[in-house]
Amino acid sequence: MTDLDDLVNWFEGKNKVMVALSGGVDSALVAYAAFQKLGDSAIAVTADYKTLSEEELTTARDVCSEIGIRQLFLDYNELENEYFTKNDSDRCFHCRMELGDHLIELAKEHDVQIIVDGTNVDDLGDYRPGIEALKQYGIRSPLVETGFSKLKIRDAAKSVGLSVFDKPSNSCLASRIPWGQRVTAEKLTRIEFGETIVKQLTKLKHVRVRDLNGSAKIEVDKDMISIFDESILEQITEKLKLVGFSSVEIDQEGYKPGKINVIAD
Structure with a gap:
């Protein structure tokens, strides 16, 4: 069995x-x-x-x-x-x-x-x-x-042929906002748009856009960080600013679950 x-x-x-x-x-x-x-x-x-x-x-x-x-x-x-x-x-x-x-x-x-x-x-x-x-x-x-x-x-x-067999783990959009910073519809919308933009421009499936008081911090698997060359980063930054982020950076440590689960000021 x-x-x-x-x-x-x-x-x-x-x-x-x-x-x-x-x-x-x-x-x-x-x-x-x-x-x-x-x-x-x-x-x-x-x-x-x-x-x-x-x-x-x-x-x-x-x-x-x-x-x-x-x-x-x-x-x-x-x-x-x-x-x-x-x-x-x-x-x-x-x-x-x-x-x-x-x-x-x-x-x-x-x-x-x-x-x-x-x-x-x-x-x-x-x-x-x-x-x-x-x-x-x-x-x-x-x-x-x-x-x-x-x-x-x-x-x-x-x-058994389920199409999601290799789908990266995900969690609700609120998990991209550090504890202590209020969850709002505006933040959730720009996070969702932000992750869609990064996925489209990089073809990556596993992406987190953390919203740190309006700044976007992008997390991907560490071995994928090299994808973000100057041209790609420029395009991402331009588009993420259009959806409401004030600045954009790539987390050089790579993705780690629960990284921002600390009380933020």
């Missing part, structure tokens, strides 16, 4: 299940496994809470089409949540508490007893207050319960 069989069999006898599905590979594999075992009794739910990029929402739609699973959307605005927008170290906790409220409500509407997410065993080693929040709602993590690491997830996703 393969690891993927274990994951599919996790859903044995679960009746109706709702999968919290973003545009990433983790929740995509969970949705695939749920659909394999439960068919139409598995439902994917994607939250459009206004801090997820349009690219992620599009990918979420595409992956549900690939799997064949029914998809529902939650539509609400996190920017109306003061606990979220003040952007302290518990921002992700407040985000996930609000998501949990909406998921529980939707589950009741559709007579669903079990909600699952895409948390994997590698996530447990990071600072992830959002995981704790979802636990409080009884949301379960099949990938953790069946011992799936990120590498195992990618291998399994590739083996």
